[in-house]
């Protein structure tokens with residue numbers, strides 16, 4: 300259903316509802332579960348052993364569910380309360396305990412879906428609830444859809460003050476299209492300006508959900524949490540698995556733990572497995588011995604075995620990061636079963652080069668990237684070479700925040716220091732000439748790296764990636780936001796009121812136009828009230844040119860970009876100016892030029908200057924002078940030589956920000 304117009308989706312939704320399919324359970328039977336024990340054990344109380352017996356939970360008393368919402372609507376806070384009320388963690392100062400990565404705690408956002416198993420007593424029966432807390436930001440949609448493919452129902456959380464936002468709509472459709480049971484929950488009813496009834500109207504109008512099914516809670520103050528748990532048990536169906544069949548275990552996540560090697564998270568479809576068993580990977584035929592098997596409570600706790608319907612982690616003697624692929628199926632040695640279909644690859648939207656700060660550090664960077672991509676399968680990797688930066692990688696990400704977070708994780712979790720080049724989208728071109736087609740291997744080429752764009756003389760058609768975007772805004776900002784969309788080459792497709800004061804705008808954009816600063820501009824124009832979400836909408840023919848930049852006549856390949864012809868002059872000027880402000884003055888004049896087809900369209904000069912750091916050091920204090928010179932040498936490490944010009948390593952990304 301992706302690609303359908305918003306209103307077509309709504310119609311389909313209503314049609315489904317009529318057919319009483321709305322609460323039909325998904326047939327997909329697995330659960331995503333994640334842990335990053337090495338980075339965050341200290342944040343959680345650790346259980347040495349499970350305070351319950353997994354044998355006590357037949358599938359009828361297991362529920363696999365996820366929490367989905369727009370950014371900051373309170374998913375992780377609700378997860379905290381659920382963990383507390385079920386006794387998984389002690390009551391107290393719990394603050395987004397499932398946000399385990401250092402990057403998540405620093406930025407206050409969820410980046411990876413995380414899971415915990417909870418035990419809850421309901422009507423005299425104990426239930427095993429496997430909860431997934433998902434990210435809200437559009438760049439991490441892949442995590443959400445993977446999580447949804449692994450559970451049978453969702454809690455759709457909406458902020459009682461902000462109401463339905465762009466990612467609420469996107470996440471609702473992800474769950475709806477997967478035919479999951481949806482439990483609508485309005486959160487933050489404790490806020491002074493909360494409007495739960497208005498928000499309930501929005502949910503009803505937009506998603507055709509009966510208002511009496513909507514729960515109203517405060518995750519922060521712990522109001523209504525028991526009703527949420529009751530709804531999870533009453534409304535979400537149990538998994539349908541067979542314990543008597545041969546083992547069929549599905550890898551839904553894996554990551555590299557620096558002490559324990561590869562850890563795989565498994566959902567058991569059929570059969571059972573226990574520590575010491577020998578299991579075979581369906582994709583490579585390799586057999587491993589299970590060294591430790593357990594569940595997340597909420598960190599890894601060994602259980603010794605896992606039955607069908609349950610989810611947990613497994614450690615086996617697997618040292619190579621390439622062996623535990625997300626989407627693989629495992630079975631008992633010599634008892635093969637049919638492999639499960641696995642996950643669809645994510646489509647990267649943004650590409651950038653990553654190079655080590657020093658060429659000698661390339662092997663460390665390669666190992667860090669391999670380990671991190673084991674945990675983040677949405678990143679696409681390709682070896683790349685740059686005349687100035689040496690050997691490195693060209694990586695594909697789902698957005699700029701994703702790229703930023705990946706870079707930060709490389710540094711924080713693997714001590715890798717990298718240079719990131721200017722990000723770009725993937726363009727497509729059609730070329731002519733037998734020789735050229737033979738050279739490029741096809742008459743249609745996807746250009747991931749702008750400096751590899753063929754010469755214009757052989758190109759007959761340029762195409763650029765498009766997105767279908769949704770903006771939700773208070774109506775008072777509609778005029779200025781419409782103008783902003785037009786300024787970014789957006790085509791307004793639809794506008795509709797979702798209640799008396801708020802408007803939903805559907806816009807088609809070239810992806811390149813919203814990549815860098817559109818979101819910031821939208822937020823500042825609407826005083827933070829507008830929200831934005833988008834999805835891939837294929838390619839469209841466009842009028843593109845290649846922009847080259849030179850420093851003292853020497854081309855800087857890492858700065859080459861492709862842009863719409865109407866943007867060329869303005870972009871060239873902006874980049875030249877940025878370079879002028881970013882590159883420190885040196886002992887000679889530096890001329891910065893922006894060119895299209897060798898024709899100069901923008902130019903800046905950086906005046907000569909020698910920074911004598913010891914100039915203020917009068918007298919003969921040699922130790923002070925040495926210290927200043929040492930600091931200067933340290934500063935120079937952060938520079939990169941291109942020709943004879945030193946460029947700060949972060950310049951490539953800085954110049955793109957407007």
Ligand SMILES: Nc1nc2c(ncn2[C@@H]2O[C@H](COP(=O)(O)OP(=O)(O)OP(=O)(O)O)[C@@H](O)[C@H]2O)c(=O)[nH]1
Nearest residue numbers: 370371372373374375376408409435487517518519
């Ligand atoms: N007043 C009030 N604040 C809440 C409530 N629930 C969450 N918050 C606050 O809202 C902010 C965002 O909460 P999170 O739980 O991090 O939201 P999230 O949806 O997990 O955020 P992302 O993972 O970044 O999408 C935090 O400052 C919470 O303290 C609530 O019921 N009432």
